[in-house]
Amino acid sequence: MIMAVLVNSYSLSDDSGVMAAAAITHFLFGQAVFSYLNGWSVLIGPGTSLDSTGCKYARDLMGLVAFTAFVVTFLFRGYS
Numbered sequence: 001m002i003m004a005v006l007v008n009s010y011s012l013s014d015d016s017g018v019m020a021a022a023a024i025t026h027f028l029f030g031q032a033v034f035s036y037l038n039g040w041s042v043l044i045g046p047g048t049s050l051d052s053t054g055c056k057y058a059r060d061l062m063g064l065v066a067f068t069a070f071v072v073t074f075l076f077r078g079y080s
């Protein structure tokens with residue numbers, strides 16, 4: 001997953017602002033997806049943590065939102 005972030009960030013290297021925003025968003029949502037898949041506490045922002053003992057459906061929804069945001073930001077190619 002880290003290689004995907006680095007490759008995608010490098011492909012946006014012509015605009016440093018877009019590259020930095022994409023890298024930060026990738027790391028934020030990438031760690032949430034990784035945590036979800038490993039059964040750890042899913043954290044997207046301050047105060048939005050759901051652990052494996054919490055509501056299963058809310059945790060699944062948070063994992064789906066994190067994965068969707070990760071894919072959308074991976075496909076983002078900057079503003080035109």
